[in-house]
Amino acid sequence: MGACGQTCRRASVAALLIVVFSVILAGCGGVAVREALDQSERLPGQAAVAAVPFYPQEELQCGPAALAMVLSWSGLPVQPGDLAGEVYTPHLQGSLQSALVASARRHSRIAYPINGPEELFAEVAAGRPVIVLLNLAFSWYPRYHYAVVIGYDRPAETVILHSGTRSGERLSFRVFDNIWARSEYWGLLVLPPDQMPVAPDEKAWLAAVVGLERAEQWQAAAVAYQAAAGRWPRSALSRIGLGNSRYALDDSAGAIEAFREAVRLDPASAIAYNNLAQVLAETGRIDEGLAAARRAVELGGPHQDSCRRTLAELLEQHSGPRPGPTR
Secondary structure, three states, rough: OOOHHHHHHOOHHHHHOOOHHHHHHOOOOOOOOHHHHOOOOOOEEEEEEOOOOOOOOOOHHHHHHHHHHHHHOOOOOOOOHHHHHHHHHHOOEEEOHHHHHHOOOOOOOOEEEOOOHHHHHHHHHHHOOEEEEOOOOOOOOOOEEEEEEEEEEOOOOOEEEEEOOOOEEEHHHHHHHHHOOOOOEEEEEOOOHHHHOOOOHHHHHHHHHHHHHHHOOHHHHHHHHHHHHOOOOHHHHHHHHHHHHHOOOOHHHHHHHHHHHHHHOOOOOOOHHHHHHHHHHOOOOHHHHHHHHHHHHHHHHOHHHHHHHHHHHHHHHHOOOOOOOOO
């Protein structure tokens, strides 16, 4: 565990428990703008997202401006200048997508990827703004720019954006599709952790929540994992993530509850048994912890080494004085 004490140990939970990310994969896809709306009869002909503030960007600061707009919409009043140090890279004269994602997570928000026009318009119709990366030049000589989509008008065939120094700019479907396609339809939805996309993908959602864990935003991660458990009642991975987050928040009883539920949902999950064993042992229930650790080793799998280490540590504890509950 190390010698830094309870606070540090809990903050570095990923070094102890096996995290959800190790078993997550994600995918992507996209279709043309006009096709997306034509094929989606459920979507209204027009949509506009209310209460999205507009921050005109300073030179080369479209990343901080775009992120500040969606964070403010989500309930966090921030200015572009508050974010520049987090997302702007001076020697690149711009902001990387990964920097926007990481910054959103540091502010306890879910950063969920949007892959193509169909997902984009579904979110806008549901009242959510979406950051998009546009290439205003050529594929062989790109000039990238972040904007925030806040609406669309199917009869007029226009997309409405906060972009650059223009609030509510309207671009034709053709122009928008051309410049967005050059970034491979990259988009980002930024949400409070208790809200989900219109049609969430379980693996993509859990991968986004793992990002909150990596940013040590444990309370937000716990809320997001709880939302996942409600959305996908049979998801053992959401319970493992919930258990890890609760453990980091010093909620050992809640962590044990979540790991037990994960074991119930997936009796073949060595990860769930291993993490359950760790917390049981720390709360003085060494015999129960040993039983769970032995089961984790019996199940095998790609995390066998971690499970064997857990079992060895618990056997060592069992041979010495019995520990009391850790508080």
